[in-house]
Amino acid sequence: MxxxxxxxxxxxxxxxxxxxxxxxxxxxxxxxxxxxxxxxxxxxxxxxxxxxxxxxxxxxxxxxxxxxxxxxxxxxxxxxxxxxxxxxxxxxxxxxxxxxxxxxxxxxxxxxxxxxxxxxxxxxxxxxxxxxxxxxxxxxxxxxxxxxxxxxxxxxxxxxxxxxxxxxxxxxxxxxxxxxxxxxxxxxxxxxxxxxxxxxxxxxxxxxRRYLDMEALGRSGKPVKVIGENGLIRDKPGFEVDLITRESASDKKHKHDRPSVLMPMHGHWRVDYEGGSVTLAPGDTMSVPENLMHSAVPSMTGEASLYHVVATDDAAGATWKG
Structure with missing residues (x-):
């Protein structure tokens, strides 16, 4: 890429x-x-x-x-x-x-x-x-x-x-x-x-779900599963949403078998991928190709968070009430 x-x-x-x-x-x-x-x-x-x-x-x-x-x-x-x-x-x-x-x-x-x-x-x-x-x-x-x-x-x-x-x-x-x-x-x-x-x-x-509550959970060092079968909102709408914070971000590269999307909420984020690097700001939207190794970490001090979205195999209209 x-x-x-x-x-x-x-x-x-x-x-x-x-x-x-x-x-x-x-x-x-x-x-x-x-x-x-x-x-x-x-x-x-x-x-x-x-x-x-x-x-x-x-x-x-x-x-x-x-x-x-x-x-x-x-x-x-x-x-x-x-x-x-x-x-x-x-x-x-x-x-x-x-x-x-x-x-x-x-x-x-x-x-x-x-x-x-x-x-x-x-x-x-x-x-x-x-x-x-x-x-x-x-x-x-x-x-x-x-x-x-x-x-x-x-x-x-x-x-x-x-x-x-x-x-x-x-x-x-x-x-x-x-x-x-x-x-x-x-x-x-x-x-x-x-x-x-x-x-x-x-x-x-x-x-x-309130941002301040989710951001506090993100301080544990793990991404917060916001929407998903095992998420804070237990639903299967055809995609999953995670909140990644400074504490839960990792520079270890990973990939998905389908396109994913990064949407910064706070702070600037450096996305490293096979072929280059790019910086995202709040309000930017990035589509990461499937099977592309990449990572995302804050590039500046201060509050940092982004929403990560990836599709699942669930029907797009399904609502699961657990």
Missing amino acids: TPQDMEARIVRYGDLQPCKTAFIDAHTPGSDQKENFTIIGGGVSESPDQHVHISIPHGFNIGAAGQPPHCRNSLHNHRTAEVFFILKGRWRFFWGEHGDLGEVVMEEGDIFNIPTNIFRGFENIGTDYGMIMAILGGDDAGGGVIWAPHVIKDAKAHGLVLGDNGKLYDSKKGQSLPDGVKPMPLLTKDELDKVDKPTPMDVIGGYV
Whole structure:
């Protein structure tokens, strides 16, 4: 692996290319300032304007959402896993068809493995531009997004219509549904009744982990298994997530039989690999090729942590409740 080849597998935070028309709520007041990013994989965007940084299949997708204060992402559902960790800012996550079944406030480094089959949304409640990083199960990210009925109605009132082909049409640009394409149907009452309605205790206790708690565990000298069959969050969403800290990092090279991803949270990290070396900063995303010997260690003093993601053979939508 040459340094040039490896650079093509690194997406720097400052080079991220946003899409402001990715989803149906792009014109809806309160959600119209969102920026969506597809870093690895095809993502779930409904817009052809979405830029894909790395299209190599990994068994999962990596994306991000950037939002100014008080901007929110509308209530939606996924058929596969959706995991977020907070890179910058302070965020409120809420769930239920109307967002009134529960909520949790999350700080930088916190991680949320959102269960499948629930409506969820999120809002930047900080005082500055915030960024959350996302891991989506499967190479096709589950075939798209399922919107709460009121989101589709609100979007239509502001000029955006979602076709049953999963594509957006903007009447403000003179677009209309093509022949043979119908509006995306609203979920029926029977379909809505089948959507899960977990309590705050179920969600927060089972699917949220705090960064400070995980960082403390990492001082033991071993990487923290955050999501996995034997993780702090005992789930099998089609990938595993570890938190590696300064104390648990090792300069001993290792490899995986499938691509893996390194996503620094704090500090600068030196990644040595067969063919060269590179330094990553918070917000950067690095795709490590399968079977490439590599190691990652902090390159400067101070707090250092990164999230490590690798696919498993589990179904991308499986939720295992132990």
